[in-house]
Amino acid sequence: MYENQTVARRSAESALATNKVLRNTYALLSMTLLFSAITAAASMSLMLGPGTYLLSVGGAFLLIWLVLPRTANTSAGIGVVFAITGLLGFSLGPILNQYLALSNGSEIIMTALGGTGVIFLGLSGYALTTRRDFSFLGGMLFVGLVVILIAAIANIFLAIPAMSLAISAVVILLFSGFILYDTSRIINGGQTNYIMATVSLYLNIFNIFIHLLNILGALGGNNR
Amino acid sequence: MDSMWIKIGSAVLLGAMLIYIWPRAKYMLKESPKAGKGDWGSVLLPIAMVVLFVLLLISMVR
Numbered sequence: 001m002y003e004n005q006t007v008a009r010r011s012a013e014s015a016l017a018t019n020k021v022l023r024n025t026y027a028l029l030s031m032t033l034l035f036s037a038i039t040a041a042a043s044m045s046l047m048l049g050p051g052t053y054l055l056s057v058g059g060a061f062l063l064i065w066l067v068l069p070r071t072a073n074t075s076a077g078i079g080v081v082f083a084i085t086g087l088l089g090f091s092l093g094p095i096l097n098q099y100l101a102l103s104n105g106s107e108i109i110m111t112a113l114g115g116t117g118v119i120f121l122g123l124s125g126y127a128l129t130t131r132r133d134f135s136f137l138g139g140m141l142f143v144g145l146v147v148i149l150i151a152a153i154a155n156i157f158l159a160i161p162a163m164s165l166a167i168s169a170v171v172i173l174l175f176s177g178f179i180l181y182d183t184s185r186i187i188n189g190g191q192t193n194y195i196m197a198t199v200s201l202y203l204n205i206f207n208i209f210i211h212l213l214n215i216l217g218a219l220g221g222n223n224r
Numbered sequence: 225m226d227s228m229w230i231k232i233g234s235a236v237l238l239g240a241m242l243i244y245i246w247p248r249a250k251y252m253l254k255e256s257p258k259a260g261k262g263d264w265g266s267v268l269l270p271i272a273m274v275v276l277f278v279l280l281l282i283s284m285v286r
Contacts, residue, residue: 054233115281139256142249149242176274220285
């Protein structure tokens with residue numbers, strides 16, 4: 001009897017902790033998305049060159065690799081998350097300006113933005129309602145990421161448009177899988193740090209948006 | 225010339241990502257739990273929905 005009560009209490013405590021991580025993750029994710037929209041708007045108005053993308057993304061990844069692991073368990077980690085997402089938002093400025101130069105550029109950007117939102121909310125909602133454990137996807141997703149990185153490096157120099165589209169299509173599917181994987185890790189207690197969870201989900205959204213923009217721009221963009 | 229430097233910089237950045245991810249990918253491939261009955265079906269359904277949705281978005285901007 002006593003053992004049953006203890007097990008029930010532990011299970012309730014675990015569910016509460018999971019809900020807290022989930023709530024904090026979505027709250028921080030919403031704030032960082034808003035913040036990166038502001039930095040993207042600032043970068044667009046400054047009309048910076050294409051090197052901005054490389055420098056901002058490089059800076060953000062240095063923070064992810066070197067600073068975030070050391071600060072993720074402290075309050076300073078929140079500042080680091082805003083710095084990372086701010087830089088990634090800032091990197092979008094020159095890309096968005098290129099799309100706005102197309103006659104239907106604003107339509108393409110809004111479609112990619114709305115599409116990314118629907119994909120994220122749909123997949124997160126699916127993982128939350130089914131409460132399935134998608135941890136078995138981990139190996140395949142990371143190997144897929146390695147393969148796509150090698151293909152992307154090759155296509156920087158090969159510059160084959162069809163390959164760029166194929167890479168974007170695979171990246172969208174891969175990061176859709178990562179949304180399921182990351183959300184299920186939060187639900188099933190595999191990820192208990194909301195700062196790390198926020199960065200993972202933000203990167204999924206960022207990559208889906210960039211590559212959806214690439215596909216929509218290539219297949220539906222009209223030059224002025 | 226500028227574009228060549230951007231290409232080299234992009235390749236270096238992606239290469240660094242690859243080096244960073246490589247050990248994790250190896251670990252995940254080894255340690256990830258195996259899929260159970262019905263697990264793949266539960267992934268293929270939402271992924272198929274994403275594919276259809278992206279095709280819809282493409283038809284909207286064409």
